[in-house]
Amino acid sequence: MPDFLNTLRIEWLKVKNYRTFWVLLVVITVCIPAFNYVIYDFTDNSFPKMNGMNILGSPFSYPNVWRTVPYLAGVLVFMPAILIITLFTNEYTYRTHRQNIIDGWSRSRFIYVKLFEVFLLTLFVTGIVILTVLFFGFLTRTATQPKSGWEEMRNMLFFFVEMLDYSLIAVLFSMLIKRAGLAMGIFFLYMIVEQFVVSLGRNKYKMTWVDYLPEEVSDRLIQQPFARKVLSTENSAIWEKHVPLYLAISVLYILIYIMVINWRFRKTDL
Amino acid sequence: MTGILSLKNISKSYGRIQALKNVSFDVPAGSVFGILGPNGSGKTTLLGIVMDVLRASGGHFTWFGNQPSEKQRRKIGTLLETPNFYHYLSGQRNLEITAAIKHKPVTDIERVIKMVRLFERRDSKFQTYSLGMKQRLAIASCLLGDPSVLVFDEPTNGLDPSGIAEIRQLITDLAKEGKTIIIASHLLMEVEKVCTHVGILQKGSLIRYGDVQSVLGNEEWVELSAPDMEKLRTILNQLAVVKKIIPTENKFQVYLNQPEADPAMLNQYCFEHGVVLNFLQVKKKSLESSFIEITENVSN
Numbered sequence: 001m002p003d004f005l006n007t008l009r010i011e012w013l014k015v016k017n018y019r020t021f022w023v024l025l026v027v028i029t030v031c032i033p034a035f036n037y038v039i040y041d042f043t044d045n046s047f048p049k050m051n052g053m054n055i056l057g058s059p060f061s062y063p064n065v066w067r068t069v070p071y072l073a074g075v076l077v078f079m080p081a082i083l084i085i086t087l088f089t090n091e092y093t094y095r096t097h098r099q100n101i102i103d104g105w106s107r108s109r110f111i112y113v114k115l116f117e118v119f120l121l122t123l124f125v126t127g128i129v130i131l132t133v134l135f136f137g138f139l140t141r142t143a144t145q146p147k148s149g150w151e152e153m154r155n156m157l158f159f160f161v162e163m164l165d166y167s168l169i170a171v172l173f174s175m176l177i178k179r180a181g182l183a184m185g186i187f188f189l190y191m192i193v194e195q196f197v198v199s200l201g202r203n204k205y206k207m208t209w210v211d212y213l214p215e216e217v218s219d220r221l222i223q224q225p226f227a228r229k230v231l232s233t234e235n236s237a238i239w240e241k242h243v244p245l246y247l248a249i250s251v252l253y254i255l256i257y258i259m260v261i262n263w264r265f266r267k268t269d270l
Numbered sequence: 271m272t273g274i275l276s277l278k279n280i281s282k283s284y285g286r287i288q289a290l291k292n293v294s295f296d297v298p299a300g301s302v303f304g305i306l307g308p309n310g311s312g313k314t315t316l317l318g319i320v321m322d323v324l325r326a327s328g329g330h331f332t333w334f335g336n337q338p339s340e341k342q343r344r345k346i347g348t349l350l351e352t353p354n355f356y357h358y359l360s361g362q363r364n365l366e367i368t369a370a371i372k373h374k375p376v377t378d379i380e381r382v383i384k385m386v387r388l389f390e391r392r393d394s395k396f397q398t399y400s401l402g403m404k405q406r407l408a409i410a411s412c413l414l415g416d417p418s419v420l421v422f423d424e425p426t427n428g429l430d431p432s433g434i435a436e437i438r439q440l441i442t443d444l445a446k447e448g449k450t451i452i453i454a455s456h457l458l459m460e461v462e463k464v465c466t467h468v469g470i471l472q473k474g475s476l477i478r479y480g481d482v483q484s485v486l487g488n489e490e491w492v493e494l495s496a497p498d499m500e501k502l503r504t505i506l507n508q509l510a511v512v513k514k515i516i517p518t519e520n521k522f523q524v525y526l527n528q529p530e531a532d533p534a535m536l537n538q539y540c541f542e543h544g545v546v547l548n549f550l551q552v553k554k555k556s557l558e559s560s561f562i563e564i565t566e567n568v569s570n
Contacts, residue, residue, distance in 0.1 A: 006373075014356060014367060101323055102343065104343045104373070105340055
């Protein structure tokens with residue numbers, strides 16, 4: 001068996017009989033379509049109408065659904081982050097990260113396979129998001145609507161980047177803090193503090209650099225999908241103009257996280 | 271010839287605290303090498319460095335004459351500090367992970383798990399094991415694939431007296447098979463019974479190392495007593511091979527100018543000079559007393 005496949009198989013051996021892993025994975029898989037359905041049901045795909053005008057647009061119909069579902073799923077990216085923190089800090093709690101090295105893994109192998117797991121989980125969740133989009137697209141289809149709106153599929157890439165960004169922050173906190181509860185607490189605290197800084201900086205002090213903070217910049221990749229009919233087209237144009245920059249900075253953050261995680265695991269005492 | 275493990279000037283600092291100071295030694299193939307030292311002397315730090323979980327601040331080491339690598343570590347069975355396993359998995363599943371990392375066949379698990387008497391509990395979760403069972407599982411994982419080199423750090427931690435005796439016997443049996451065993455311990459009795467070579471660490475410095483006899487000596491003396499202790503002392507003082515006589519409570523400790531004591535000769539000599547002994551025993555310096563003597567000498 002090729003070497004890296006064997007390494008992946010070992011990671012599979014670690015989780016395949018781990019109930020917490022399966023419970024969290026099922027929760028993530030169920031919550032993404034369920035949360036979307038709750039919003040779909042609440043808005044009736046157009047609610048509220050003002051003077052008979054559909055001011056929300058039809059967020060769960062093509063092509064908007066390609067934006068709506070990943071936008072709402074973006075609210076739930078803390079869920080895979082919890083799974084990642086659990087899996088990563090388990091290694092520290094049980095000191096198996098040391099044992100894996102002692103038994104015959106290099107430090108690089110350990111960290112690369114962990115990062116690859118994060119990549120696979122991000123891919124899996126993105127797949128759930130795509131299936132959810134197709135489900136709502138099918139549910140709300142009408143004869144006059146576009147069949148799919150494939151041009152909006154780029155939002156899947158944006159969701160992938162957004163989730164990878166959050167997931168790697170979770171890995172970084174896990175590695176630095178080493179304790180599951182504390183790492184989750186700090187992760188949530190960071191989410192809240194960054195949002196607070198962004199709100200305060202942007203709204204009160206008109207600072208634009210806050211848009212480029214680690215989580216905010218990846219949040220900005222997916223434009224909010226509701227009430228598009230009443231939003232000025234100018235906002236959409238500004239977003240279109242900035243999105244390559246948001247994407248580039250998000251990818252840059254991802255590369256920085258990978259480098260820091262890799263460097264720290266390879267160079268410090270375990 | 272370089273040893274199985276060869277260290278050159280290994281140092282390790284934690285801020286201002288220097289845990290290891292220029293430690294150098296070779297572990298010969300087929301030896302049982304004891305790394306001795308009190309708690310905090312640097313034994314575990316040293317083993318952590320050679321197993322790549324700690325970074326040395328200076329120096330370098332080789333395994334099997336080559337630069338250390340993951341492939342070489344797969345050839346070594348190692349128990350470092352505490353047994354580290356996934357608590358939510360059974361003993362069997364944990365060993366499957368170890369076997370996969372070491373590239374050893376899973377079919378070997380049954381052999382090693384039987385060796386450490388955990389076969390009946392192999393499907394129980396690790397978190398349900400007692401401390402002794404956890405330690406035994408860790409030893410089983412070391413034995414996977416029948417490695418030629420074993421590294422044990424305090425291998426009898428948490429074991430009951432019969433468990434300690436079993437592990438000691440296991441180490442002796444493994445040594446007889448020609449395996450190289452590196453064992454760190456502060457339990458000198460444990461090391462005394464199995465080691466062929468020792469290195470003594472004190473406050474991070476290697477103060478002695480070599481084969482057991484050259485480091486710890488094999489000094490012997492004879493303890494004897496007789497109804498007439500004064501006469502006994504007089505005739506012993508006349509014997510050329512007697513180096514010194516140390517009186518104890520009701521005996522004399524007699525040190526001779528020869529490596530091995532000869533109780534038969536002494537008994538005959540005393541009898542021929544009109545002294546009938548009522549106590550005669552050859553004593554050998556224990557590892558513990560040698561160790562204390564060496565470490566105190568260095569401290570002074």
